[in-house]
Amino acid sequence: MNCLEARIVKDGVVKEGNVLKVDSFLNHQMDIELLNEMGKEFYARFQNKPINKILTIEASGIAIAYAVALQFHVPVVFAKKSKSINISGDTYVAEVESFTHKNKNTVVVSKQFLSADDHVLIIDDFLANGCALQGLISIVNQAGGTVEGIGIAVEKGFQSGGQIIRNMGYHLESLAIVESMDHTTGKIEFREQA
């Protein structure tokens, strides 16, 4: 059991509707020591890749991306969510539908900060059906860059997002893959990882 799985068992809260609350340590209050450990774990899994940039999406991906960038010594770019259809300037744009909030967001990255020369590690906090991630992949592809890998903190293994991304040949690593959770007992089962 890695640092994140152990912390989810200790402080994660399972809510009705397959909701896993990790906001006491990951995405509202953030335990910096835990994030540093997660950064090291992601580094161990992707260190053989020629990564020169981390791409994430605001807001809760930013801290994890920072922790990873501390290990790789590369810049972080965070995609911005916009409600606006008036995207100004030279930007890559992808439309993303949130599983949690059922709304559509336009995800935007300035063309200045991603190019065909970039070898990108995409980082995000959650992967469920994978819409946000698909938007980030689309943006790297629009730039002509290379997705070297995808690092996720918590994957909901009982939803299709991770499988689809792996089927497409991407190197996807999730620190914790939740196979099942039960809000009546609070019990969480993780997928075994090598």
Added chain:
Amino acid sequence: MNCLEARIVKDGVVKEGNVLKVDSFLNHQMDIELLNEMGKEFYARFQNKPINKILTIEASGIAIAYAVALQFHVPVVFAKKSKSINISGDTYVAEVESFTHKNKNTVVVSKQFLSADDHVLIIDDFLANGCALQGLISIVNQAGGTVEGIGIAVEKGFQSGGQIIRNMGYHLESLAIVESMDHTTGKIEFREQA
């Protein structure tokens, strides 16, 4: 000239309407080495305070707060912006008007993560007229906590926000205080700091 001032001179872009673009190193693409240096600079300025928590606001405050927390070894809480008037659960709420976007946001922090025991360092990227900062101060006050200090990356010294906050007795430190900028020449003048 500190690390941030030097970087603004090198890579900041002055736009019409007193807009300073720092998105190539601070709030879209982020230079992690620069942020680490900024974290150390904030630590030097606030290390004598009994700080046990960093409070910031999504999205562009998060990375700076992370860098500061790396020095203080304390958790970060980031306030969330919400368009919704239906705030669920036990939350502290403040209404914030954005100078840049001319819109109102509801800023929310879960009551779980701030209490009367907390000695808080507030961190944000920009201070202009100070509405976002006023909202964060309001939230710490609602919790009964203590604002031990306020650390800002870039303060627009020609707007009133910083002066108002200092007049109210808060210990406010801004790494770069822009006294004037000229979009026709690109010239930026900083306030001298001891």
